[in-house]
Amino acid sequence: GQQLNQSPQSMFIQEGEDVSMNCTSSSIFNTWLWYKQDPGEGPVLLIALYKAGELTSNGRLTAQFGITRKDSFLNISASIPSDVGIYFCAGQRNSGTYKYIFGTGTRLKVLA
């Protein structure tokens, strides 16, 4: 089946550090979405990406649509304690499908 693998699975970082995480698949995707989920809450959309090579920022967050269309990357600059949470990528394979496949998640813990 279709699988989106996220790396790393979890990470501890110091406040102020930059964070990088990625999402990879063996399949090509047309759209990538990045979400953040806090405990007990729904995923919150951070960034949407629509074409290969696209680089999009949202405040301290920057995401890129990989040129192979099989991966995507999320960077967080100058992390703060409220960045704690689980980050999920989600991909839509092509225009003929409606569903989004979610990645396995990266759990971020920020040490003040």
Place this chain on the structure above:
Amino acid sequence: EPEVTQTPSHQVTQMGQEVILRCVPISNHLYFYWYRQILGQKVEFLVSFYNNEISEKSEIFDDQFSVERPDGSNFTLKIRSTKLEDSAMYFCASRVTYEQYFGPGTRLTVT
């Protein structure tokens, strides 16, 4: 800012009982979804709904599940005879473009 709402926030039911989870998607959205997340795991697609019909469903979405958009605002997920393994967070989502927005979820506990 418009948002997806879900009720109830927590539902406890006995095995074998029927439950209906309710969602009000963002008003101008056209595509509606239900997802499930078992505690500590990833978000799993259940079903998508467009133009008043199911457009796609996963293997999880078997005959025990159904969805309905009974009026212009509500979108419901029904589980006919709940099983212990149905215990999870259920999220509704909607979109008009490719940006998909989630509700806060309903925690379903089957005892």
